[in-house]
Amino acid sequence: MEVDYSGEIMTLNMGPQHPSTHGVLRLELKTDGEVVHEAIPHIGYLHRCFEKHAENVEYPGVVPFADRMDYVAAMNNELGYVLAVEKLMGIQVNDRVRYLRIIMAELNRIASHLLAAGTYGLDMGSWTPFLHCFRDRETILDLFEETCGARLLYNYNWIGGLMHDVLPGFEKRVIDFLDRFEPLVQDLNRLLSYNYIFIKRTANVGILTPETAISFGVTGPNLRGSGVAFDVRRDEPYLGYDEFDFEVVVGKGEFGPVGSCFDRYMVRIREVLESCKIIRQAVARLKPGDVHESIPKRIKPPAGEVYMRTECPRGELGFYIVSDGSTKPYRVKVKSPCFTAMSAFKEISRGAMIADIVAIVGSLDIVLGEIDR
Amino acid sequence: MKPEEIVSRLKERFGDRILESKPDALSPWTVVDPAAIVEIASFLRDDEALAMDHLELLGGVDYKDRIEVVYVLYSMKHRHRHTLKCRLPRDNPRIATVESIWRVADWHEREAYDMFGIVFEGHSDLRRILCPDDWEGYPLRKDYKFPTSYRGMPV
Numbered sequence: 001m002e003v004d005y006s007g008e009i010m011t012l013n014m015g016p017q018h019p020s021t022h023g024v025l026r027l028e029l030k031t032d033g034e035v036v037h038e039a040i041p042h043i044g045y046l047h048r049c050f051e052k053h054a055e056n057v058e059y060p061g062v063v064p065f066a067d068r069m070d071y072v073a074a075m076n077n078e079l080g081y082v083l084a085v086e087k088l089m090g091i092q093v094n095d096r097v098r099y100l101r102i103i104m105a106e107l108n109r110i111a112s113h114l115l116a117a118g119t120y121g122l123d124m125g126s127w128t129p130f131l132h133c134f135r136d137r138e139t140i141l142d143l144f145e146e147t148c149g150a151r152l153l154y155n156y157n158w159i160g161g162l163m164h165d166v167l168p169g170f171e172k173r174v175i176d177f178l179d180r181f182e183p184l185v186q187d188l189n190r191l192l193s194y195n196y197i198f199i200k201r202t203a204n205v206g207i208l209t210p211e212t213a214i215s216f217g218v219t220g221p222n223l224r225g226s227g228v229a230f231d232v233r234r235d236e237p238y239l240g241y242d243e244f245d246f247e248v249v250v251g252k253g254e255f256g257p258v259g260s261c262f263d264r265y266m267v268r269i270r271e272v273l274e275s276c277k278i279i280r281q282a283v284a285r286l287k288p289g290d291v292h293e294s295i296p297k298r299i300k301p302p303a304g305e306v307y308m309r310t311e312c313p314r315g316e317l318g319f320y321i322v323s324d325g326s327t328k329p330y331r332v333k334v335k336s337p338c339f340t341a342m343s344a345f346k347e348i349s350r351g352a353m354i355a356d357i358v359a360i361v362g363s364l365d366i367v368l369g370e371i372d373r
Numbered sequence: 374m375k376p377e378e379i380v381s382r383l384k385e386r387f388g389d390r391i392l393e394s395k396p397d398a399l400s401p402w403t404v405v406d407p408a409a410i411v412e413i414a415s416f417l418r419d420d421e422a423l424a425m426d427h428l429e430l431l432g433g434v435d436y437k438d439r440i441e442v443v444y445v446l447y448s449m450k451h452r453h454r455h456t457l458k459c460r461l462p463r464d465n466p467r468i469a470t471v472e473s474i475w476r477v478a479d480w481h482e483r484e485a486y487d488m489f490g491i492v493f494e495g496h497s498d499l500r501r502i503l504c505p506d507d508w509e510g511y512p513l514r515k516d517y518k519f520p521t522s523y524r525g526m527p528v
Binding site: 043044047049051052055087088212214215216217228230235236304305306307309316318320322330331333335339340342343344347372373 | 398399402426430449454480
């Protein structure tokens with residue numbers, strides 16, 4: 001006698017209000033018991049019409065809006081926009097601006113990766129690493145606060161320069177932080193990364209193969225987690241990143257196939273140390289200079305269009321800007337790294353358990369503000 | 374490959390279906406015939422010398438007299454980039470989907486449909502993505518009128 005063991009498919013809505021979806025994301029799960037046949041992401045709950053706003057304000061006015069896309073890594077977001085406009089206008093900034101931008105972007109990357117690792121630990125059921133990560137992130141936010149008055153949404157990078165110079169002693173405080181912080185990464189590894197339960201929860205889950213990753217346009221740590229050594233900072237350098245000595249970290253598949261949740265997580269932890277290396281080198285090169293030197297009086301780029309991408313903590317952030325020669329952008333289109341990572345979600349979550357869905361979403365490190373813009 | 378070489382390779386293969394190009398622009402671009410987009414896109418991805426396997430960005434631009442679909446392509450292998458553009462009529466913008474060539478186009482095309490009303494023929498799941506399903510109009514068109522109410526509620 002033939003028995004059909006395939007159960008009834010049940011639809012389960014996860015989100016939009018769910019602590020593990022990292023924002024307002026709704027996942028429509030088609031489940032058969034504990035197994036997820038299909039997970040369909042529904043986005044748009046945080047859509048704030050960034051692109052429409054950008055068409056209605058002048059070029060410098062877009063910077064605060066760019067901050068609000070990926071609010072965890074605002075410094076990197078505004079940097080991408082500012083560099084795109086500078087490329088359009090042909091502005092060259094001096095070395096002090098360049099190095100300060102790099103220091104800020106890398107500090108922000110550390111803060112963002114710490115938040116990603118901490119909340120990922122939380123998703124996997126461990127509370128202590130979260131507190132460790134937030135303790136160190138706090139120091140970085142203090143450094144930002146003393147520089148530009150804001151802890152989350154900075155408006156610090158301006159077109160052609162910076163809002164203002166750093167306070168005296170900033171360099172020392174940055175180096176002090178790094179000296180204290182670098183050994184603590186080992187603590188985090190002992191506490192979370194090489195925790196037996198954590199490895200069991202992540203190492204064989206959510207495999208993203210390199211081919212799928214490229215076809216889905218996945219970038220940043222998620223792509224590198226799949227073993228593809230591609231980093232915009234090294235392969236298409238901007239701001240003179242090519243002067244610095246750092247390594248492009250890739251997933252090694254230590255505890256299972258390459259491209260698992262563990263690899264994506266581990267790439268972020270290792271990248272934090274690479275960012276520390278970059279900051280040390282940039283601080284050593286920092287020389288006095290005027291950060292307002294090349295800020296144009298009137299920002300009116302010539303008619304034309306430009307595409308510029310930068311390496312954000314979550315992947316490549318691209319800005320496609322069309323200018324009609326006026327003081328307002330004609331069109332700003334953002335290529336959001338989380339948007340493309342989320343589009344691959346359906347593919348990598350097929351056949352996973354419901355509990356693994358949490359592991360996969362967390363490992364992609366999405367920020368809904370940037371997906372929905 | 375240099376932008377000039379990419380353009381000449383495309384011209385060599387597709388002749389008069391390459392309508393206009395500007396290889397010396399800040400971000401070099403080529404305007405192609407919308408009817409041939411799938412063919413050109415497959416060639417760009419599969420040709421050994423071009424190997425543009427990464428669709429970085431797909432989006433619409435409303436130029437008031439036409440709507441353009443912009444494809445920013447990049448090759449992970451050769452590390453070069455090129456922008457393709459297709460010009461569509463504003464009253465009925467329709468173009469074939471490139472979902473089967475780069476899978477990331479799935480969501481990008483949904484977004485372009487949502488914001489500009491560009492219909493991607495053959496798309497597997499062409500729904501609104503950022504706006505609610507019952508939203509009226511296409512917000513990023515230049516003549517978009519902001520609604521004064523939503524489902525009878527004044528905003």
